[in-house]
Amino acid sequence: MALTKVYNAATAFKNLGGVLNVYKPAGMKVKHVRNAILNNICKGLNKMEQREPGKLREGRFLGTGTAADPVLHNIAFQTDQSDHVLSAGPRYLPRDLSCSTVSSLGDHTSGVLLFGINRGTGQSSSIRKSRPVRVYHITGRLGSATENHLPDSRVTMRANHRHVSADRISGLAASIQASHQRKMFELCGVDLQTQEAYELACKGLLRPADESQPVVYGIRLVHFERPHFTLELHSINETQEYLVALVHDLALELRTAAHCSQLRCVRHAHFDVRDSLLRNSWHLPGIIKNLRHQRDILRAHNQQHRVELKAIH
Amino acid sequence: MFCSAIRNILKNSQNAAKYGAISPQLRNLRGQGVAQSEVQVFKSPDIIAQQNDKETEPATQDSFKEVALDFGNREAHVPSFNLAAYVNKSSTLQQFISLGVDLHSIERRKGLGQFVLQLDFEKNVKPFITFLVDQGISPDDFGRMFTKNPLLFKEDLDDLQTRVDYLKSKRFSDEARQRILTHNPYWLMFSTRRVDRRLGYFQKEFRLSGHDLRLLATREPNVVTYNMEHLRKSVFTLREEMGFSPKELSALVVRKPRLMMIPPDDLVERFSYIHQDMGLSHAQIVQCPELLASREFRLRERHEFLKLLGRAQYDPQKDMYISPKTIVEGNNFYFVRNVAKSDFETFDLFLRTR
Numbered sequence: 294m295a296l297t298k299v300y301n302a303a304t305a306f307k308n309l310g311g312v313l314n315v316y317k318p319a320g321m322k323v324k325h326v327r328n329a330i331l332n333n334i335c336k337g338l339n340k341m342e343q344r345e346p347g348k349l350r351e352g353r354f355l356g357t358g359t360a361a362d363p364v365l366h367n368i369a370f371q372t373d374q375s376d377h378v379l380s381a382g383p384r385y386l387p388r389d390l391s392c393s394t395v396s397s398l399g400d401h402t403s404g405v406l407l408f409g410i411n412r413g414t415g416q417s418s419s420i421r422k423s424r425p426v427r428v429y430h431i432t433g434r435l436g437s438a439t440e441n442h443l444p445d446s447r448v449t450m451r452a453n454h455r456h457v458s459a460d461r462i463s464g465l466a467a468s469i470q471a472s473h474q475r476k477m478f479e480l481c482g483v484d485l486q487t488q489e490a491y492e493l494a495c496k497g498l499l500r501p502a503d504e505s506q507p508v509v510y511g512i513r514l515v516h517f518e519r520p521h522f523t524l525e526l527h528s529i530n531e532t533q534e535y536l537v538a539l540v541h542d543l544a545l546e547l548r549t550a551a552h553c554s555q556l557r558c559v560r561h562a563h564f565d566v567r568d569s570l571l572r573n574s575w576h577l578p579g580i581i582k583n584l585r586h587q588r589d590i591l592r593a594h595n596q597q598h599r600v601e602l603k604a605i606h
Numbered sequence: 607m608f609c610s611a612i613r614n615i616l617k618n619s620q621n622a623a624k625y626g627a628i629s630p631q632l633r634n635l636r637g638q639g640v641a642q643s644e645v646q647v648f649k650s651p652d653i654i655a656q657q658n659d660k661e662t663e664p665a666t667q668d669s670f671k672e673v674a675l676d677f678g679n680r681e682a683h684v685p686s687f688n689l690a691a692y693v694n695k696s697s698t699l700q701q702f703i704s705l706g707v708d709l710h711s712i713e714r715r716k717g718l719g720q721f722v723l724q725l726d727f728e729k730n731v732k733p734f735i736t737f738l739v740d741q742g743i744s745p746d747d748f749g750r751m752f753t754k755n756p757l758l759f760k761e762d763l764d765d766l767q768t769r770v771d772y773l774k775s776k777r778f779s780d781e782a783r784q785r786i787l788t789h790n791p792y793w794l795m796f797s798t799r800r801v802d803r804r805l806g807y808f809q810k811e812f813r814l815s816g817h818d819l820r821l822l823a824t825r826e827p828n829v830v831t832y833n834m835e836h837l838r839k840s841v842f843t844l845r846e847e848m849g850f851s852p853k854e855l856s857a858l859v860v861r862k863p864r865l866m867m868i869p870p871d872d873l874v875e876r877f878s879y880i881h882q883d884m885g886l887s888h889a890q891i892v893q894c895p896e897l898l899a900s901r902e903f904r905l906r907e908r909h910e911f912l913k914l915l916g917r918a919q920y921d922p923q924k925d926m927y928i929s930p931k932t933i934v935e936g937n938n939f940y941f942v943r944n945v946a947k948s949d950f951e952t953f954d955l956f957l958r959t960r
Contacts, residue, residue, distance in 0.1 A: 316958060318903065349694065375690040379703045382690075382710035403960060557959070571957050572903075573938050 302341040302384065305577065309334065309390070310411035311584040312420070312591060316569040319403035319555070323394060326406060330575055331387040334410075337577025338385040346376035393417050395561070396427075399533025401443050404429075404558030405569050410584070416591065424500050425562030426510060429526045431553060433540045436520055438550035442537035452550040459517040465546055466512045466524060469539075473509040480506075500529060507531040509539075521554065563594045689713045689722065698727040706749025712756055722756050730759050737763060738787070741770060742780060747788045755791035765797075772798040776805075777816070782824040790827035804830050811841060812856035826863035836867070843870040848877050854892045862895035876902050884909050886920055886930060893930075900934040908933050911956050912946055 299305050317326050349371055374380060393414045395407035405427075409417025435454035440446040475485060477499045483490040493499060501508055507530045516523035526536070537553040544551030559566045568590070570583045686692065689709040693699045699722070702709060713719035725731060735748065743751075752758070773783050786793055793801070808830075809819050823830055829837070844850055844865070850858060859866065865873065880886050880897050884905075891897060897905065912918040912928065919926045932945045942953045 319960065320903075373694065374700050374703055375693040377693070377703055379707065380690040380693045380699070380709045381688075555960075566958050569958070571954065573957075 300342045302338045302343055305341060305581065306338060306385065308581065309584070311409075311413040312395075312416050312564075312587045313408040313410055313413070313580060313584055314564045314569045314587050315406045315408060315575070315583075316566065316571050317398055317403055317406040317558075318572055319401055319557075322400055323397050323406065327392060327394065327408065328387070330408065330580065331390055331392060333575050334390060334577055334580060335383070335385045335387050337580075339383045341577075343378060343384055345372070346378075347373045349373045395421050398558060399556070401445075401553075402429075402533050402556040402558060404556075405561045405564055405566050406558075407561055407564055413584070420562060423562075424529055426498070426527050426529055426560075427531065427558055427562075428560040429524075429528070429531075429536065430515070430555075430557045430559050431524045431526060431536055431540060432516075432555040432557075433522050433524070433544065433551045434520050434554045435522065435544065435549055435551045437552060438541060438544065439552045442541045442552050444552060444554050450550045452548075454520070454547075454549040454551075457547050457549055459514060459522075461547060462517065462522055462524075462543075463514045465543060466514055469543070470509065470512045473512075477508060504530050507535045522551075525559075563590050687713075689719050692723060696723070698725050698731065699723075701727045701731070702752065705745075705752065707756075708749070708753040711753055718756055721760070725759055733763055734759055734766075737766060741787055742784045743788055751788065751791040755795065758791065758794060761795065766794050769794055769796070769798055769801070772801065776820070778820055778824070782820065785824055786827040790831060792831045793827055796831055801830065804834075807834075808859075812859050813852065814856060814860065818856070818860050822860050822863050825860075826867075829863045829866055832867055840866045840868065840870050840873065843873055847874055848881075848888075850888055850892070854888055858892050858895050858898075861892075862899055865895065865898055868899070872902070873898065876900075876905065879905060884918070884920065884930075890920070890930060896934050897930055905934065907957060907960070908941060908946075910960070911942075911948075911953060914956060915946060915948060917946060 299308070313330070315326060315330065317323065378384065391411055391414050393409045395409065395417045398404065398406055407417060407420065409415070409420075434444070435457060436451060437448045438450040438452075439448050478485050478490050478493070481493060481499065483493060498510065507528060509526060509528045509531075511525070511527040513525055514522060515525045524540070526539075533556060536556060540551055540553045557566075564587065568583070568586055570579055689699060689712065693703065693709070699709060702722070709722070712722055738748070738751075739745070770783065773786070778786070796804075805819060805823065808814060808822060809816075814822065841855075844858070845852075845855055847870075876898055877891075879902055880891060881888075886897070909918060912933070917926060917928060919928055920930055921927065922929075928945065933941070935941070936944070938953065939950060942948055942950050946953070
């Protein structure tokens, strides 16, 4: 596909639609990210070539019967000053763009955040409805537990962690994963040792029908360096609170204490953290480039999104 | 169809009394409606529908034209939310637009739209423009200045002259005065007594010499007319919470007066990061006040990147010294190439792991 340079704001606006993959920094609310993106888009559009103010309508002056009057005649061919950018205000405002988040991230979570912009809002809701898996890298810090399980609150408990090794964390992670898988089948009302369960498992991932319950599909240790450990977690319907509580419980199970020092979403459906838009390129050219890139990804994986949902009773 | 449209309009007008302004036109419309219905009565119903349409169409067109004209006249006396509605009628507003004044942002502030509308360009605006040109202000800045402070036209010209003379008497140079007037359009709104009191406050608070005070006022003219309450709060934060000594404080304030206009909470957050995490002393911060003026996330990502590369070494006595000033200078690309001496892909990857 040949790319052409665009100087006209209207053309740029027309091409501004689709799914956007933004890297949300930790400590910034989703609302603020959204506002920053929309404001930057509008700033970019308003800096481009604008539509010229329209001409005054002739018909208004013909009615008075003084078309021959040179003054009125001049006015009739003048530009309409009330349409000037300085009097009518900027051509593009954030509220002219429609924007929807595919699913939210907590304040302390960083990583992939998907937005549907303009005609991408439909795509974004279809992604949301297909309930794709999100992958997180969660870094925990052994030794101290805090009140809300995040580093910025009061320490409630300290514990020794010399007995914790990578093997023990991996073992516990594997057992958590197994119990979650078993729970899914139990919620479906099938015994794990039956033909029915086998057929369900053959159809692919067993997904929850609604957004009520978090489900963990995989959890494993990817990095361990004495006080810090990093877990990779695949899940659906999770929230930040659920993830930090999981780390806390995991540490208690290991006979120690831990809090979450970093939460990072590395993948959401097919949208990887490597393609996400960093804060230093949240400007119009970057955003349009990213939209184009995500459109290619979406096109390549279009079939996978139409997964038949399996209900849990 | 036309009749039903009129009926709708009438229904609306009954519901809301606020449409009072267009009631004369409605009466006009009502009259036309009656006339049309008479026409219909006059024609016998046997006539073919097409002919009937042909008869009525010109009538409706005429009436539409009249209505459009009426609405055109309406602009002049019906209140509007926007100045844009009056721009085509008012030569003053058109002149403002050619000067580059943003009417859109003026009308969003309370009372200013009304005020601007009452101005007469020749009488109220021109003398001020000549006055400003006499002060050596470039015409390119007029648009921005009048957008910020249209109430300048309310002031007395003699007062303005006095205020400029006051600056002259305080030995502000020509360039300094130009800079002050262009960068802070509100300065001229303040009486000489008030400006004097404020300059006195800064001089006493930081024990500044006359030269330093002039430097401060010229560097950031907005500080002098800033909200006093905010200024006191940030000076308290700088002195008591961060613990700068009086000498350091005056050096800091003269170098970067803008620090006093930053919300104190942000300032403390930045300071604690610079002082505790980056380990810079007060003296080093005074040497480089730009650190305090840059946003925390920017400092954080750059410092942590340097730490990752093992280059975060801010002690000038040792090897591989990196001046703290260069951390906040320039865009990311400049920083990565010239300060961190790395490549942009590495920096990108690093940012994606945070």
